[in-house]
Amino acid sequence: MKAISLRAKLTLWYSALFAVTVIAFAFAAQALRSRALLNQFDNELRDELQWAEILLTTIKVEALLTDGEVKASLVTRIRDDIAQHFMLNRSTHLLEIRARSGQLIYRSVSPDDTLSQLFDAEALFADPTTVTYGKDDFRVLQKQTPKYLINLAVSLRPLYDIQWQLARTFLWLVPLAMAVAVGGGWLLAKYSMRPVTRVIQAVRQITATNLSQRLPTYAAQDEIGALVETVNDLIARIEQGVGRLEQFSQNVAHELRTPLTILRGEMELALSGNAGAPELRRIIASAMEEISRAAKIVESLLFLAHVDAGKMETKKERVALDLLAAEVFEDAQALAEGRPLHLTLTAPEQVVVAGDASRLRRLLLNLVENAIKYTPEGKVEIAVQRADAQAIITVSDTGIGIAPEHLEHIFERFYRIDPDRSRETGGSGLGLSICAAIAHAHGGEIHVVSAVGKGSTFEVKLPLAESRKEV
Ligand code: ADP
Numbered sequence: 001m002k003a004i005s006l007r008a009k010l011t012l013w014y015s016a017l018f019a020v021t022v023i024a025f026a027f028a029a030q031a032l033r034s035r036a037l038l039n040q041f042d043n044e045l046r047d048e049l050q051w052a053e054i055l056l057t058t059i060k061v062e063a064l065l066t067d068g069e070v071k072a073s074l075v076t077r078i079r080d081d082i083a084q085h086f087m088l089n090r091s092t093h094l095l096e097i098r099a100r101s102g103q104l105i106y107r108s109v110s111p112d113d114t115l116s117q118l119f120d121a122e123a124l125f126a127d128p129t130t131v132t133y134g135k136d137d138f139r140v141l142q143k144q145t146p147k148y149l150i151n152l153a154v155s156l157r158p159l160y161d162i163q164w165q166l167a168r169t170f171l172w173l174v175p176l177a178m179a180v181a182v183g184g185g186w187l188l189a190k191y192s193m194r195p196v197t198r199v200i201q202a203v204r205q206i207t208a209t210n211l212s213q214r215l216p217t218y219a220a221q222d223e224i225g226a227l228v229e230t231v232n233d234l235i236a237r238i239e240q241g242v243g244r245l246e247q248f249s250q251n252v253a254h255e256l257r258t259p260l261t262i263l264r265g266e267m268e269l270a271l272s273g274n275a276g277a278p279e280l281r282r283i284i285a286s287a288m289e290e291i292s293r294a295a296k297i298v299e300s301l302l303f304l305a306h307v308d309a310g311k312m313e314t315k316k317e318r319v320a321l322d323l324l325a326a327e328v329f330e331d332a333q334a335l336a337e338g339r340p341l342h343l344t345l346t347a348p349e350q351v352v353v354a355g356d357a358s359r360l361r362r363l364l365l366n367l368v369e370n371a372i373k374y375t376p377e378g379k380v381e382i383a384v385q386r387a388d389a390q391a392i393i394t395v396s397d398t399g400i401g402i403a404p405e406h407l408e409h410i411f412e413r414f415y416r417i418d419p420d421r422s423r424e425t426g427g428s429g430l431g432l433s434i435c436a437a438i439a440h441a442h443g444g445e446i447h448v449v450s451a452v453g454k455g456s457t458f459e460v461k462l463p464l465a466e467s468r469k470e471v
Contacts, residue, residue, distance in 0.1 A: 006196075007189040014185040015178065022177055026170040033166055037159045038139070042128040044093075045141040045152050052095065052150045053143070055081055078106050092158060094118065094138075096151040105148070119151040130156065195224040203231060211239040251414040255297050255428055259290035266290075293428075300430040304413065307437040315356040318465055321391055322347035324357065325384045328364045332372060332380065340377035347384040351391045354465040355442045363438040366431040367395040367458045373427065375399030375455070390444075391464050396457035402450040410448065411436045435460075 055078070082095070096119055097106040118133050124142050125131070131140045137156040142149065195218065202215045214235060218228040269275060270283045329345040336343055353360070364382075371380045378398030385392050402410060402417065409415045416429040435458075439446040443463050450456035 007186070007193045010189040010193075011182060011185040014189075015182045018181040018185075019178055022174050022181075026174055030163065030166055030170070034159065034163055037162060041139050041154050041156070041159065042141075045128050045139060045154055048093070048095065048152050049141055049143055049150060052097065052152070056097070056148060056150070075105060082106065082108075092155040094151075094153040094155075098149045098151070100145075100147050100149065118153055196227075199224065199228060199231065206235060208242065211235060211242055248413060251429075252297075252301060255414065256294055259294040259297075263287055263290045297428050297430065300428065300434060303434060304430065304437060307441065316354045317357060319353050319355050319357045319360055321351040321353060321360070321384045321393060321462075322349065324361055324364060325382050325393070328361065328368055329382055331365060332368045332382070335369065336372050336380070339372075341372065341375060342379045344379070344381045345383075346381065349386060351384050351386050352465045353391050353442065353462045355462070359438045360442070360462075363435045363460065364393060364395070366435050367393075367460075370427075370431060371395050371397035371399065371456070371458075378455070386464065389464055391462045393460040393462070394457060396455065398455040401452040401454050402448070402456055403452050407448060407450060411446070 078097070093108065095106065095108045096104070098104055118131070118138060118140070119142065124144060125140045126142065128139050128141045131138050131153075137160070138153045139156055141152045144150075199215060206213050214232045215228045218225045266283045266287050270280055275283065325345060325347050329343065332343055368380065368382060375397040376399065380397045380399075381394070383392075383394040383396075385394075406415075406417045410417070411432045413433045414429040415433075416427060436446050439460050439462065444461050446458065446460045448456060448458050
């Protein structure tokens with residue numbers, strides 16, 4: 001089934017609501033008009049009744065009858081009076097006056113008219129009431145006094161005629177209004193959907209290869225304007241992301257190409273058949289070095305990919321950073337052996353954080369390895385302490401330092417200040433980005449302060465583990 005367009009949906013909803021409103025309006029108008037007409041009829045009936053009463057008070061009803069017979073002269077007078085003053089529409093109104101004895105004094109229609117039996121019903125309608133007689137409806141009002149009975153009736157046909165006329169008007173007016181509404185709604189929906197259609201077309205033009213394109217700016221500050229802005233922001237973020245990804249892939253390829261090229265060269269040399277056993281041994285040792293360099297890069301990348309995918313689950317074991325620092329300090333001493341470096345460790349108190357011991361160890365070791373790497377001679381200090389309810393790890397050195405323009409970049413992936421020198425020392429530019437990822441995963445942060453020729457201080461702040469659980 002073809003999906004129904006938003007434009008069609010809008011038109012449908014709009015038309016349905018309009019139809020309900022118009023039809024409700026038609027019914028309400030009909031009902032109000034009918035009630036007003038009926039009131040008018042009732043008022044006429046009451047006026048006529050009043051008039052008939054006044055007429056009858058001027059004539060003594062008893063005088064109408066002599067020996068039970070209606071006096072013809074008085075009847076004639078009544079007739080004349082009625083003819084003179086009573087604006088009775090004989091085709092629709094009916095007036096009948098009877099003596100209390102039941103004898104007919106006056107009737108506005110001829111005796112053989114079927115309507116003459118309209119008032120024969122037993123009931124007395126002291127208030128205007130609708131009565132069906134034959135095929136027609138009448139509004140009937142009666143008044144009985146000890147002396148006479150006045151019967152009044154008015155046909156409801158004119159009311160029904162007006163109702164029908166109104167209904168007929170609505171019968172063509174409602175469909176016409178509906179047609180205008182549906183057509184207008186359709187055009188309106190088309191007009192308001194046009195910018196959306198344009199946005200869709202523009203977005204379709206944008207592919208992975210032309211992410212630098214943006215949707216044409218939309219002047220109005222409405223929902224479409226907001227949509228265009230949001231889509232443009234989204235494209236900008238995708239462009240940045242794709243750009244980073246491309247750069248990252250290039251870096252990865254570049255990083256892995258170097259050890260592979262060296263490996264191939266060495267393997268070719270080994271295969272040439274001229275190398276003796278000591279030479280072969282040297283080649284294999286060098287190849288091993290390159291393999292472990294490549295493996296380290298791959299492992300680091302895998303770690304960062306995990307972080308990016310949000311899959312790095314941080315364990316929440318209790319880690320005593322002072323003890324961890326002591327372990328790393330031992331490794332550092334081994335690393336710095338034979339070099340003019342003075343290593344110190346300051347960890348005067350127990351500092352416990354909640355986290356993953358092996359990752360925190362890696363963080364600390366990366367910093368210490370860097371400090372040793374970039375300090376030809378001088379001091380490297382590791383310190384662990386508590387301050388402001390935080391654990392603070394500091395690794396400072398008196399090494400070559402980092403120039404201010406590099407400082408903000410050194411936590412970026414593959415960023416190396418001096419790639420050749422870094423390569424010599426086995427660096428791939430991933431170490432500090434891994435440190436930052438581990439610190440962030442533990443709810444902490446990492447900062448650096450450095451001056452060229454004077455040395456660098458890396459500071460990691462981590463939240464302390466809750467003290468009551470301390471070991
Ligand atoms: P690498 O593996 O190349 O050391 P890192 O991400 O660990 O990569 O560091 C990025 C860059 O920051 C290094 O190339 C180096 O130039 C600089 N750097 C890191 N630590 C220090 C330090 N303690 N002293 C001077 N420069 C440093």
